[in-house]
Amino acid sequence: xxxxxxxxxxxxxxxxxxxxxxxxxxxxxxxxxxxxxxxxxxxxxxxxxxxxxxxxxxxxxxxxxxxxxxxxxxxxxxxxxxxxxxxxxxxxxxxxxxxxxxxxxxxxxxxxxxxxxxxxxxxxxxxxxxxxxxx
Numbered sequence: 001x002x003x004x005x006x007x008x009x010x011x012x013x014x015x016x017x018x019x020x021x022x023x024x025x026x027x028x029x030x031x032x033x034x035x036x037x038x039x040x041x042x043x044x045x046x047x048x049x050x051x052x053x054x055x056x057x058x059x060x061x062x063x064x065x066x067x068x069x070x071x072x073x074x075x076x077x078x079x080x081x082x083x084x085x086x087x088x089x090x091x092x093x094x095x096x097x098x099x100x101x102x103x104x105x106x107x108x109x110x111x112x113x114x115x116x117x118x119x120x121x122x123x124x125x126x127x128x129x130x131x132x133x134x135x
Contacts (some may be wrong), residue, residue, distance in 0.1 A: 014080045017057035020045065020064075026081035028090040029066055029073065039066065064094075073098045 018026075024036035024045070039045050040054040044067040047058065058064070058077055066073045075094040085093075110130060112119065119127065128134060 015082065016080070017059045018080050018082050019054065020047065020052055020056050020058050021054035023058045023077070023081055024064075024066070026084050026090070027075075027093045028084070028087060029075070039068075044068070063097075071098075071101050 021033050021036040021040060024030050024039075025033040030036040030039065036045075037054040040052060043051050045052055046065040047056070047062050049063075049065075058080070060077050060080060062077045064075050064077065066075070074097040076097060077093070078095055079093040081090070081093050084090075110127060
C-alpha cells in the first residue's frame with residue numbers, strides 16, 4: 001500500500017488527532033502525563049468549553065482551557081504532537097490566548113530571615129498590607 005505524496009527519510013507524518021493527556025504533556029503544559037490525566041479527571045481542562053476526559057482526541061483548531069492554581073491558560077491547538085519536544089518547538093504547537101496573570105502572582109512573596117522567630121503583630125500587619133489583605 002502506498003502513502004499519498006512523497007516521503008523523505010526521517011520525515012514522519014503527523015496524525016490528525018491524539019489523546020488529550022498526551023498532547024498536554026507533549027506541549028509542556030504539564031510536567032508529566034499523569035499530571036495531565038489527573039487535571040482532566042479533576043475537571044481542570046476544557047475543550048471548546050466542555051469538560052473532557054484524558055482519552056478524548058484533540059485536533060488542530062481546538063480551544064483548550066487549562067486551570068492551574070491562580071491562573072487559567074487558554075490555548076488553541078496549532079499542531080499535533082505525539083512525543084515530548086523541546087520548549088521552543090512546543091511553543092509553536094499552540095497559540096496562547098491567556099490573559100495576563102495578576103500582578104500579585106508575579107511578585108515573589110516576602111520572606112523572613114531564618115532564625116528571626118515569629119513575626120510580631122506589627123510585622124504581621126505590614127506583611128498583610130504588602131500582600132493586599134488589608135482589612
